Amino acid sequence: FTDLESEQIARFQEYLRIRTAHPSPDYAGAAAFLLPYAASVGLRTTTLHFTPCKTKPLLLLTWPGADPSLPSVLLNSHLDSVPAEPEHWAHPPFAAHRDAATGRVYARGAQDDKCLPIQYLEAIRGLRAAGFAPTRTLHISLVPDEEIGGADGFEKFARSEEFRALNVGFMLDEGQASPTDVFRVFYADRLVWRLIVKAAGPPGHGSKMFDGAAVDNLMDCVETVARFREAQFGMVKAGERGPGEVVSVNPVYMKAGIPSPTGFVMNMQPSEAEVGFDLRLPPTGDIEQIKRRIKEEWAPAHKNLIYQLMQKGPSTDVAGRPIFTATNESNPWWSLFEQAIISAGGKLSKPEILSSTTDSRFVRQLGIPALGFSPMTNTPILLHDNNEFLEDKVFLKGIKVYEHIIRALTSFKG
Numbered sequence: 387f388t389d390l391e392s393e394q395i396a397r398f399q400e401y402l403r404i405r406t407a408h409p410s411p412d413y414a415g416a417a418a419f420l421l422p423y424a425a426s427v428g429l430r431t432t433t434l435h436f437t438p439c440k441t442k443p444l445l446l447l448t449w450p451g452a453d454p455s456l457p458s459v460l461l462n463s464h465l466d467s468v469p470a471e472p473e474h475w476a477h478p479p480f481a482a483h484r485d486a487a488t489g490r491v492y493a494r495g496a497q498d499d500k501c502l503p504i505q506y507l508e509a510i511r512g513l514r515a516a517g518f519a520p521t522r523t524l525h526i527s528l529v530p531d532e533e534i535g536g537a538d539g540f541e542k543f544a545r546s547e548e549f550r551a552l553n554v555g556f557m558l559d560e561g562q563a564s565p566t567d568v569f570r571v572f573y574a575d576r577l578v579w580r581l582i583v584k585a586a587g588p589p590g591h592g593s594k595m596f597d598g599a600a601v602d603n604l605m606d607c608v609e610t611v612a613r614f615r616e617a618q619f620g621m622v623k624a625g626e627r628g629p630g631e632v633v634s635v636n637p638v639y640m641k642a643g644i645p646s647p648t649g650f651v652m653n654m655q656p657s658e659a660e661v662g663f664d665l666r667l668p669p670t671g672d673i674e675q676i677k678r679r680i681k682e683e684w685a686p687a688h689k690n691l692i693y694q695l696m697q698k699g700p701s702t703d704v705a706g707r708p709i710f711t712a713t714n715e716s717n718p719w720w721s722l723f724e725q726a727i728i729s730a731g732g733k734l735s736k737p738e739i740l741s742s743t744t745d746s747r748f749v750r751q752l753g754i755p756a757l758g759f760s761p762m763t764n765t766p767i768l769l770h771d772n773n774e775f776l777e778d779k780v781f782l783k784g785i786k787v788y789e790h791i792i793r794a795l796t797s798f799k800g
């Protein structure tokens with residue numbers, strides 16, 4: 387590695403060592419690292435707050451363009467990470483250990499998405515060194531709380547006067563790693579719903595066989611949902627649909643039983659039981675059809691089941707259309723992005739729907755085009771997983787890719 391490359395890897399490790407994982411992300415630590423860093427590459431910095439306690443900063447970094455009248459380009463990244471269970475990791479999740487043999491940097495957030503701000507800032511450093519000056523203004527937003535839904539983060543930001551004033555024409559946000567040598571890009575997120583089903587039934591002796599116990603009723607629900615899930619997953623396994631193109635429904639918690647000092651009472655069948663599902667639909671998915679299914683098949687009242695269905699985030703854009711970004715000639719930003727990847731020597735896969743959810747949805751909802759992209763090829767998908775890592779060479783290559791992307795997007799005069 388060159389001296390610069392070694393420094394870039396060290397900066398990545400330094401950021402990974404700041405504990406920005408939930409449930410108590412060190413946002414102050416992240417800001418104390420990122421703000422002077424951004425200033426050192428010549429960016430203007432601002433800190434916004436959308437909570438009264440001011441514990442959730444949103445950092446805004448700006449590289450002014452020669453023509454501030456043109457809509458700007460926004461690069462986004464969330465500051466927070468999901469928690470890690472250190473006992474299941476080969477290396478401590480906040481040590482950012484670099485394995486000398488493989489170059490893998492292990493840390494919570496290595497892929498999701500703490501590589502991004504370092505790559506953005508180092509790309510800007512590289513472009514400045516090459517004498518490049520943007521025509522359009524470039525903004526970077528570093529936002530809190532994406533992993534918990536963004537209510538105090540991008541959701542409030544997107545509704546703010548400060549956001550409107552940025553006059554954003556296009557946004558790039560996180561994507562997902564690619565196990566092959568082809569870059570992946572995402573033009574939509576799925577819609578997020580939460581489903582809670584509660585069962586009731588007569589209690590009874592643990593030894594008694596009878597119909598209609600609460601757990602019996604709940605199992606009916608879980609089995610019906612499992613059959614639907616198998617059919618959806620089957621289409622993914624068969625390669626007929628991408629993972630973002632089907633409805634996913636996964637049980638995420640189950641609750642039943644009568645607690646006792648040593649655990650649960652073992653010889654009583656409880657009168658209540660409950661299950662929670664994470665439910666996701668493609669942006670064009672038919673929620674009315676799913677609602678009918680829940681009412682008639684998954685949680686019918688005649689089986690003593692009641693349910694709550696809650697939507698998390700928007701289901702259409704401000705004009706009432708499904709939320710996705712065009713990936714054809716109708717969207718000039720798409721062509722610029724595609725060309726930038728080619729000029730960086732990369733190949734791009736067919737645009738996909740992301741199976742999970744990002745802050746992009748708040749921007750797309752406003753009718754502003756946004757793509758999900760994380761430049762990580764030949765990398766296993768380890769977001770939210772144990773032993774999350776990113777290889778140093780892949781990380782460094784990403785910096786070069788962003789140089790091409792930033793150059794192309796901020797030079798667009800159309």
Ligand SMILES: CSCC[C@H](NC=O)C(=O)O
Nearest residue numbers: 532533535578698742743
């Ligand atoms: C309710 S929005 C939740 C956002 C979250 N994002 C990343 O994992 C997700 O579950 O996809």
Ligand SMILES: [Zn+2]
Nearest residue numbers: 464498499560
């Ligand atoms: Zn993420």
Ligand SMILES: [Zn+2]
Nearest residue numbers: 468498533769
């Ligand atoms: Zn995540």
